[in-house]
Amino acid sequence: MLIDGFTVGAQVFNFLILVWLMKRFLYQPILDAIDAREQRIAAELADAAAKQAEAQQEREVFQRKNAEFDQQRALLLNQATDAARAERERLLDEARQAAVALRTQQQDALRNEARHLDQALRHRTQQEVFAIARQALTDLAGTSLEERMVAVFAGRLRDLDVVEKERLTSALKASPSPVRVRTTFDLPPAQRLATEAVIKATLGVETPVQFTTTPDLISGIELTTNGQKVAWSIADYLASLEKGVAELLKAQDSPEAAPELEEPQIEATR
């Protein structure tokens, strides 16, 4: 008989025991180990993914910050450039204004100097003219300048027309103060008396005469009273002389034009 009943039963029992043994000692431990490893790998992968995501995020943050920084830098640079440009304009303006002021000041100084020179020249010329005239009169006519001047002044008084004489007379009468006669240099007593006599004779007014010497203002002799004036002066001569000298200087200067004051050049440097 090929089939033995006891053996069949025993083998079924054996097989069931083997199933339990295998489950207990083989499948369960091995499957547990595989599961544990898979979990571990999954955890590591998740960890790596998380780290990658974090790194990505940080990279994005860094890039954004970088871009912001670039923008800020560009903005600041622009602001600085604008400020520098404005500052340069301001400084250039200041420099131009300073240059203009300096030039004006220089021109004023030159003008002042010219005026002073002119005055000094006129004064000197006047003195020279008087000196020459005095000398020439003494040498040629044996008379003094004061004498001739008073004579000319007297002649001018006498030559006044009627209307003018009357106006002068009324002015003298109305004036409470004495008649003032101003001369460039001191008159000798003889000339003073002669002058007083001429005034009295011509105008017919009995009035005290006050003589004063003003060497700088008058270039001759002058009578003033209450707004009326009679005078002889070399101012006309001097004006004529000045005009002649000016023409002469002009004629000298014109060939070689006077060098103009150079305008200060301020080069803008970038």
Place this chain on the structure above:
Amino acid sequence: MHLSPDEIIFWQYGFFKLNATLAFTWGLMLVLTVGSTLITRKLSTDLHRSRWQNLLEIIITAIEQQIAEVGLSQPRKYLGFLGTLFLFIAVAALFTVIPGYEPPTGSLSTTVALALCVAVAVPLFGIQDQGLRGYLKSYVEPTFIMLPFNLISEISRTLALAVRLFGNMMSGTMIIGILLAITPLIFPIIMTLLGLLTGMVQAYIFTILAAVYIVAATRVRKPKPDLAAKI
């Protein structure tokens, strides 16, 4: 010349006896259990692991995969039963290289016992999966007339399982015995190697058929995504 190791009896007391089939079965059980214990005693969950652990992992994951490919959606639930069937039959065939060894699967008693286990396990899994009523209903489908045919099918396939395995294992042993008598050189070795291959194939067939029966009994409604993708 023995037709079955059942015939080699070491000890007998009335109904109880200790024959070669039982002795070799115990030997196999001992080897399997001790081997598993030794290897699984120090398992590593690390990426580095021993060669033996690797081997066992490969075998077990391969069995799991095969069960899943047959159509069982929860392979681990059936791994204990189907995996042990495969390992027992495969190791029984593998040990035929040892001289003096008689495979217990070459005994019709053993194969009948295994087939009976399958015949009992299949309804149990079916009832567990779809309930007693649902499982019994499957016998009268599509019509009530099919009931006797279904019952005959149950019996015949159990018988077929037992006889197929017994025939193949027994024939291997028989052929080697005959060849040893006729041409004692070379040919027995070749046939032994061939017998190893046959044993592996039989282990695979037995396990897969059992799995298919379980699949039929549990009536898988939703195919596995993997399987669906492959089709």
